[in-house]
Amino acid sequence: MAASFDLDGRVVVVTGALGQLGSCFVKALLEAGARVAALDALDDPARVRDLFGEANEGRLMVLKADVTSKPELRAALARIEAAWGAPYGLINNAAIDSPPGAPAEENGPFETYPDASLDKMLSVNVKGVMFCCQVFGAAMAKAGKGSIVNIASIYGMVSPDQGLYQYRRDAGEDFYKPVGYSVTKSALFNLTRYLAVYWGAKGVRTNTLTFAGVFANQDPRFLEPYTRKVPLGRMAEPEDYEGPVVFLMSDAARYMTGANMVVDGGFLAM
Numbered sequence: 001m002a003a004s005f006d007l008d009g010r011v012v013v014v015t016g017a018l019g020q021l022g023s024c025f026v027k028a029l030l031e032a033g034a035r036v037a038a039l040d041a042l043d044d045p046a047r048v049r050d051l052f053g054e055a056n057e058g059r060l061m062v063l064k065a066d067v068t069s070k071p072e073l074r075a076a077l078a079r080i081e082a083a084w085g086a087p088y089g090l091i092n093n094a095a096i097d098s099p100p101g102a103p104a105e106e107n108g109p110f111e112t113y114p115d116a117s118l119d120k121m122l123s124v125n126v127k128g129v130m131f132c133c134q135v136f137g138a139a140m141a142k143a144g145k146g147s148i149v150n151i152a153s154i155y156g157m158v159s160p161d162q163g164l165y166q167y168r169r170d171a172g173e174d175f176y177k178p179v180g181y182s183v184t185k186s187a188l189f190n191l192t193r194y195l196a197v198y199w200g201a202k203g204v205r206t207n208t209l210t211f212a213g214v215f216a217n218q219d220p221r222f223l224e225p226y227t228r229k230v231p232l233g234r235m236a237e238p239e240d241y242e243g244p245v246v247f248l249m250s251d252a253a254r255y256m257t258g259a260n261m262v263v264d265g266g267f268l269a270m
């Protein structure tokens with residue numbers, strides 16, 4: 001049984017690999033035995049060294065690739081195939097959200113949500129994921145096996161609770177958690193189902209992995225009411241999400257496709 005969780009040299013592509021969660025997934029996948037191609041739009045050697053160090057026994061390749069650029073994705077695939085052969089896995093993790101400190105018009109009312117913000121969200125969070133599936137997923141289908149994981153969010157399944165941000169409105173800001181992130185994360189559920197059907201016979205599984213909020217020193221006025229909505233009583237630590245990622249890349253998940261695996265501390269249970 002334990003052997004079915006072993007990734008044993010499988011080549012896995014992680015996008016957004018220099019971020020808070022992506023970097024954890026890279027380390028967890030390496031630990032589980034995979035060879036990892038870590039892609040990010042950032043080209044930041046110092047950060048790469050901080051995150052992953054120097055020693056990786058030839059099992060880690062860090063590549064600059066923007067998910068909105070097919071030429072950059074194709075170039076990354078060529079490098080990966082030349083070194084290791086076809087990828088087995090793809091973790092579509094790169095995404096953008098509106099940070100709490102984004103310009104007022106972006107974090108303002110729905111009625112005036114800027115066109116440019118929506119375009120950018122759609123471009124990275126939806127088109128970028130589709131581009132990666134077209135480039136890496138196609139290589140996996142050609143090889144006859146693989147696993148794609150699309151990282152979604154509870155805010156793609158339910159609306160953000162705008163009450164959690166009341167403290168900012170009380171302080172005089174016209175603040176609302178904006179719509180762009182929710183809409184784009186929501187799109188991934190049916191991309192997952194589409195590809196599960198489209199590539200099922202080719203041996204490529206596609207699943208969505210839905211996460212809840214990760215602790216990042218949020219304002220206590222947000223943290224306290226948010227945490228009350230989580231049956232497990234805390235926000236996630238990045239490490240909470242490593243096991244599900246490794247599982248979906250492994251043979252232990254071999255009969256799972258088209259599904260949405262929710263890992264949220266129970267947030268959606270109430």
Ligand SMILES: NC(=O)c1ccc[n+]([C@@H]2O[C@H](COP(=O)([O-])OP(=O)(O)OC[C@H]3O[C@@H](n4cnc5c(N)ncnc54)[C@H](O)[C@@H]3O)[C@@H](O)[C@H]2O)c1
Nearest residue numbers: 016018019020021041066067093094095153211212213214
């Ligand atoms: N952090 C959370 O609370 C949370 C909750 C639910 C879901 N998620 C999801 O988890 C995933 C990772 O989130 P995170 O918190 O680690 O984010 P993060 O901002 O820490 O990391 C995102 C990474 O993606 C990279 N990136 C951005 N645009 C890119 C592009 N066009 N091409 C390639 N790389 C690009 C960034 O450089 C960054 O390294 C996202 O899909 C996010 O929606 C996060």
